[in-house]
Amino acid sequence: MEWEIVIGIETHVQLSTESKIFSGASTDFGAMPNAHACEVDLALPGVLPVLNKDAVEKAIRFGVATQATINQRSIFARKNYFYPDLPKGYQISQMEIPVVEGGTIKFHVAESEKTVNLTRAHLEEDAGKSLHEDFIDMSGIDLNRAGTPLLEIVSEPEMRSSDEAVEYAKTLHSLVRWIGICDGNMQEGNFRCDANVSVRRKGDKTLGTRREIKNLNSFKFLQQAIEYEARWQIEQIEDGLAIVQATVLFDPDSGETRLMRTKEDAHDYRYFPDPDLLPLVIDDDWLKTTRASLPELPKSKARRYQDDLELSGPDVASLVSSLEAATYFEATLNHFDVSGIKPAAKSIANWMNGELTASLNRSQKDFSQCPISPETLSVLIKRVLDNTLSTKLARLVFEELWSGDSTVDDIILKKGFKQMSDSGEIESFVSQVIEQHPQQVADFKAGKEKALNSLVGQVMKLTKGKANPTQVNEILKSKLS
């Protein structure tokens, strides 16, 4: 019997605003408990919410970036339930009319493109945190996170494997960072996924009963949780048992999902329009300005890099993996003339995907914090392209640049890295080597081509690697013929 897994994902994306969605308190992470909870966040008697415009702006950006419909009139609603870290006893969210509807996310899985449709994306506030570990017989409440703006992005149940789910999540993660609406720090909970998983026999048209896995905050857990859950559901059905709609939690230690609550204990949230907030109205001008302010999206950049610069698929993929990388790439490319743009692009891609990424990873930085400026990298690459530096020497210059603030040309001068291109100078070294290695000379003359490589190596050794190997080759050949 062949099974099909059906997955839909709800993602809570924390919007990177300065202040909270309905109050002026800071959204900074890591402060003392309740240091960032003002009278509104504490839900003191009499306080009222005021919507943060920047949160709306960021929701619009997301809608534009996913070709969704932006509802120019949306409604905030109250979702009522009691929990100690929910100060008002209700969460302000959007129910009937969300700010964003529709839209798509496109990504590649095993070479083929997949499009997942989005149902909606709505604005809401985050809850605080209950701290159970630090107190004896009591729980602590930290309301710093209460009121942090979230965009809840809901996909249609269109993914068919954990690989697709992970690719979807990674693409979404990259997109929200790209358009500057979320920091994407998953450890801090900036990007959390709930996965709705069901299984059905291949060919079935109706959906199976789903179970929702809550709060997956890493791609690895997302994958593990879906795989375990799907396997479990299939086993249940094959054993003749029915799946009961439920919410489950994933335990990373055991790799299993466990029941949190079934539909029967589900809350009646008693949604109704929040009378403290007017309908959210987004006028044409606001839409227009936001649309214009959006950076070129990764898809479009990738197409350009491939078509105009003739870069390879893998090169392009890493260059558009973040806006910081793409920005760095383009800033470096700007220092080259149009005539030599293609080799320059390839060279920049090699540096960025090689030494630069490795060094940035080691120091936990991204391309926007790179100690080597795009201009400096362009000079380094130019020195290689004009034969001043060998690739090997260029790596040494790179290391110097990484640790210091000197310029490329200063380092070349100071360290004597300049490639030897004067044929007279090279000739004298070549003559010296021919004299000192009669055996190899004889071998070469006897037809052993390999002997030439050894002689080139000797010249390079003698010149401490500064001689241009191509030139050395040519001079040796002409002298020995």
Next chain:
Amino acid sequence: MFGKTVKELGDALRRKEFSSTELTTAYLEHSKALNKEVNAFITFDEEQTLAQAKLADEILSTDNATALTGIPIAHKDIWCAKDWITTCGSRMLENFRSPYDAHIIKRFKECGAVTLGKTNMDEFAMGSSNETSWFGNVKNPWDLGRVPGGSSGGSAAAVAADMTPASTGTDTGGSIRQPAALCGISGLKPTYGLVSRYGMIAFASSLDQGGPMAKSAEDLAILLEAMVSFDDKDSTSLEKPTVHYSSMINKSVKGLRIGIPKEYFSDEIAPDIQNGVQDALKEYEKLGARLVDINLPTSPLSVAAYYVIAPAEASSNLSRFDGVRYGYRAPNYSDLNDMYAKTRAQGFGAEVKRRILIGTYVLSHGYYDAYYLKAQKVRRLISQDFAHAFKTCDMIMSPTTPSTAFKIGEKVSDPVQMYLSDTFTIAANLAGLPAMSIPCGLDRNQLPIGLQLIGNYFDEAGMIAAAHQYQCATDWHLKKPPLHNV
């Protein structure tokens, strides 16, 4: 010093006839003494009050004094005032000291007014008789065996008994106008959105509106000027050009078309009230106004719609009183749910619980459309009725209440009878229209009768002027309750 209006007291203060400290001290002593009988105040805080009076005296010695500088004002205990115990008439907040000022409290401070104390009220503003207060019922100064109305009953009784020159109230379904009528004073509920709700403990957010309560229409104008101001902390606050209400009170009512809704003059109204209101209307005709018959056909549905919408919003608004962060928490409980249940069972009174239950019910899955959504539709129809009526009239007049002050305990066991005492006042809240009540007579028991004025949106100035013209021609607003002579 006593028996004077805010206008008169302000003039006297600026003429240095007495200082704010003298005036405030006198009112404090007088109020504290009378409070034993009337129970109009929940909290006095002499230290804070006198510190404010001292500050006001400093301002009075400069040229910066306003019409309210140095005037003691009593605030309904629904307004959060920094460092003041703010109870909202509930055990839930018995010991809650607010760490912040409501927007209007800040405005009164800026005007140099002095907070005399916090007045008693129905618990969380839910009630029409002041009998639901955790701090005991307020007594009507006209007859201590009767209710002062509610929920701003403390504020109304305090003005009537001259325990304060003026006060603030809030009005969700008549909570300013009904007690004003029952206590024989003037009270005004402004257009929804004109007075900031920030710092007013929410009952039903889409209906709640703060307003002034005083001895005369002229005083209402002075107080309203302080209370109306745009507030960026309240998303429903409206940004309007400043109106100098007190400079517009002399506008004549000549040619004013007064709409008389026949639905508001049914046989259920006490005959004395019928007569009192008819006399007032005749007086308006004498002053040059014209009476026009109008229809408000959906207004009989207003009480039903109100008792869906208001409890729905309240059930959600009152969820924050959970014993977690502030306010009352039950002393003994076994777990989290038990803590919630006991805290709310003990912290809230019966009427509040009744409305939370109604509200929870009407918002529940499967009932929402039949109740909440339907009520919102009725609400829209009621607004349309008014819009239609204002095409043929400039202002609407009616009785404020179907009966005068009833006896304490008389309606307490019959919630529906109690709810019907707001039958004429609720529609203005549903439509968001400004409305007021002014005294227009005494019934056979020497109890005050209230005349309700309902204006078009933002016509507070027109209403106050019409009320002032009436008060210039009559003396009902000057009548004092017998208690005053104690």
